[in-house]
Amino acid sequence: MDEHILELINVTREVAWLPWAVQYFFLIGISVGAVLLSLPGYWIGRPNWTKLSRLALVVALVCGLAAPVALVSDLHQPNRFWHFYVAWRPHSWMWWGSFFIPVYIGGLLFYAWAALRPEIAAQGRVDSRLGRLYRLVAMGEPRGAGLMKLAGAVVLVGAGLVALYTGVEVYVVRAQILWHTPLLPFQFLLTGLAGALGLVLVLNPIVGDGDARVEVKANRLLALVLAGVMVLGMVWLGLGYFDLDAANAQALRTVAASPAWRNTAIWAALATLVPFLIALVKPRGTGILTGLIAIHSAWMFRWTVFIDGQSIPKTGAGFYEYALPRGAEGLLGIVGTAGLCLFLLVVITALLPMPKRPATGAAETAFLHPAE
Amino acid sequence: MDRSRRNFLGLGAAAVGTATLQPATVEAREARHGGDAAHRWAMVVDLRKCVGCQACTMACIMENRVPEDSFRTIVSTYEVAENGKSATYMLPRLCNHCENPPCTPVCPTGATYQRQDGIVVVDNSVCVGCGYCVQACPYDARFINHETLTADKCNFCVHRVDAGLLPACVETCVGGARIFGDLNDPESTVSKLVASEDVKVLKPGEGTDPRVFYIGLEAEFQGRVDGTPTLWRPSRAKAEPSLV
Ligand code: SF4
Ligand code: SF4
Numbered sequence: 119m120d121e122h123i124l125e126l127i128n129v130t131r132e133v134a135w136l137p138w139a140v141q142y143f144f145l146i147g148i149s150v151g152a153v154l155l156s157l158p159g160y161w162i163g164r165p166n167w168t169k170l171s172r173l174a175l176v177v178a179l180v181c182g183l184a185a186p187v188a189l190v191s192d193l194h195q196p197n198r199f200w201h202f203y204v205a206w207r208p209h210s211w212m213w214w215g216s217f218f219i220p221v222y223i224g225g226l227l228f229y230a231w232a233a234l235r236p237e238i239a240a241q242g243r244v245d246s247r248l249g250r251l252y253r254l255v256a257m258g259e260p261r262g263a264g265l266m267k268l269a270g271a272v273v274l275v276g277a278g279l280v281a282l283y284t285g286v287e288v289y290v291v292r293a294q295i296l297w298h299t300p301l302l303p304f305q306f307l308l309t310g311l312a313g314a315l316g317l318v319l320v321l322n323p324i325v326g327d328g329d330a331r332v333e334v335k336a337n338r339l340l341a342l343v344l345a346g347v348m349v350l351g352m353v354w355l356g357l358g359y360f361d362l363d364a365a366n367a368q369a370l371r372t373v374a375a376s377p378a379w380r381n382t383a384i385w386a387a388l389a390t391l392v393p394f395l396i397a398l399v400k401p402r403g404t405g406i407l408t409g410l411i412a413i414h415s416a417w418m419f420r421w422t423v424f425i426d427g428q429s430i431p432k433t434g435a436g437f438y439e440y441a442l443p444r445g446a447e448g449l450l451g452i453v454g455t456a457g458l459c460l461f462l463l464v465v466i467t468a469l470l471p472m473p474k475r476p477a478t479g480a481a482e483t484a485f486l487h488p489a490e
Numbered sequence: 491m492d493r494s495r496r497n498f499l500g501l502g503a504a505a506v507g508t509a510t511l512q513p514a515t516v517e518a519r520e521a522r523h524g525g526d527a528a529h530r531w532a533m534v535v536d537l538r539k540c541v542g543c544q545a546c547t548m549a550c551i552m553e554n555r556v557p558e559d560s561f562r563t564i565v566s567t568y569e570v571a572e573n574g575k576s577a578t579y580m581l582p583r584l585c586n587h588c589e590n591p592p593c594t595p596v597c598p599t600g601a602t603y604q605r606q607d608g609i610v611v612v613d614n615s616v617c618v619g620c621g622y623c624v625q626a627c628p629y630d631a632r633f634i635n636h637e638t639l640t641a642d643k644c645n646f647c648v649h650r651v652d653a654g655l656l657p658a659c660v661e662t663c664v665g666g667a668r669i670f671g672d673l674n675d676p677e678s679t680v681s682k683l684v685a686s687e688d689v690k691v692l693k694p695g696e697g698t699d700p701r702v703f704y705i706g707l708e709a710e711f712q713g714r715v716d717g718t719p720t721l722w723r724p725s726r727a728k729a730e731p732s733l734v
Contacts, residue, residue, distance in 0.1 A: 127567040135621050
């Protein structure tokens with residue numbers, strides 16, 4: 119039987135989660151990834167991680183502080199954000215998220231303060247106009263590592279909760295064909311880590327001292343993480359291709375025939391494979407390149423999941439078209455968050471420039487040698 | 491109150507067939523509030539009678555002040571070509587007021603909820619416009635209203651129903667294709683049609699248990715329609731400057 123259906127009249131639904139949401143998931147994912155990268159240096163006290171962890175901490179702060187701004191902006195009624203806090207909605211992962219985010223951001227600030235306290239205290243000993251402010255923020259000289267251990271544990275719990283909720287909040291949406299895969303939370307986590315490593319690699323020569331050992335180490339880690347991203351991608355394809363998981367198979371069937379989706383898939387694969395190969399073969403002298411591609415790839419993953427994912431009609435034929443508006447609902451959101459990140463980076467690095475010889479392996483090292 | 495405009499004019503429908511109604515889960519039932527639990531409002535759409543005039547689409551827009559380029563209900567229209575012959579297929583779509591709605595539990599503020607009479611509503615003075623419910627609805631029944639900046643959808647014209655009137659789309663339906671009534675009343679036309687006709691629902695595999703039933707719903711149209719998409723697009727996206 120030869121049958122063809124032509125849709126004559128139907129509704130086109132616009133995206134309900136705007137590019138602001140892409141920015142939020144991108145920034146919070148990177149922030150969580152960067153916190154994980156900062157822990158070996160600050161929490162566990164591995165001396166060979168010191169510089170990388172210091173850079174990662176800056177990345178975690180910049181992205182972590184900008185992310186909630188993007189999230190609130192994604193609400194169509196941002197001034198009503200407090201409605202989350204006067205409701206009891208334990209069935210809603212988004213509701214849980216509204217509590218996990220402050221736990222994470224609060225924990226991150228506490229952790230960053232504990233980690234950077236020796237540096238802040240050292241700045242306070244310099245005779246400058248801001249000396250008093252530094253002394254005030256340092257709250258005396260750091261003593262012992264107990265506080266650092268506690269702060270590390272707090273931020274780790276916060277990061278875990280954020281990673282959990284951001285992944286599951288999207289995964290539970292059965293109606294969005296591309297979102298409802300149990301792999302998604304892990305894909306968010308790994309691509310977030312890759313983005314964090316990308317930013318560390320890009321910032322190393324800009325705000326750090328361009329130490330080649332940091333570059334090589336970050337590139338090696340990046341190769342490892344990207345390998346994980348590729349494995350997850352192949353598992354996703356395999357689950358769909360061999361019909362091992364009904365939701366995956368349906369998702370794959372929906373997008374496989376579309377040339378635009380095929381191009382996106384090829385692009386995404388290249389944006390993972392190319393930095394992986396470069397980082398593996400030539401980890402030295404390529405940091406900016408691999409870093410930029412990794413950042414792009416982490417962002418693109420989220421754009422594809424959220425914006426392209428919402429372009430799949432739930433009942434209609436074909437795909438909805440998406441046109442990026444120039445205003446606050448589109449480009450301005452992307453440029454705005456990028457500008458906010460830049461501003462935060464300038465402020466943080468101006469107030470606490472990267473130490474020439476970082477005084478932190480763990481807090482106690484700095485405490486024992488405060489003048490270094 | 492239980493009728494279509496056609497029934498009101500004395501032109502009832504009769505046929506054979508059965509359907510089973512899945513009950514709401516305990517969670518879905520417990521989460522309900524407001525409305526009168528004595529009723530369970532539902533709609534039967536008799537596709538054999540729909541002429542695709544979009545009078546219901548217009549009536550809804552007028553009644554509910556739905557902004558330009560947005561729709562709480564629309565009659566999806568398809569041309570089906572088969573073995574050299576072609577025919578037009580009309581499918582009125584609206585919120586299904588599902589018995590187990592996936593759109594309400596995800597709401598982080600409780601702005602959207604199901605009343606005890608089954609109507610799923612949005613309190614737009616509470617809604618933060620997060621769009622989570624829009625994502626969770628498997629039928630694309632929800633959207634963000636550009637004027638109220640909150641979630642919007644068909645609410646069976648709850649203000650009319652509470653006043654003892656029919657929803658505007660039912661009131662206006664020329665063909666008598668939309669029949670509204672109370673499933674808790676075994677004598678209502680909807681109850682009788684659901685019991686006697688071969689009624690179908692959209693996406694039955696989703697576990698949502700819609701309470702909008704269709705007579706004459708073909709399998710190809712029950713889920714996501716596999717066909718050539720419409721060329722028509724809302725003008726709003728085009729009116730606003732865009733980059734891609
Ligand atoms: S059709 Fe969609 S919006 Fe309506 S009750 Fe069902 S899930 Fe909710
Ligand atoms: S858009 Fe409004 S009704 Fe929908 S989930 Fe968000 S707060 Fe609830």
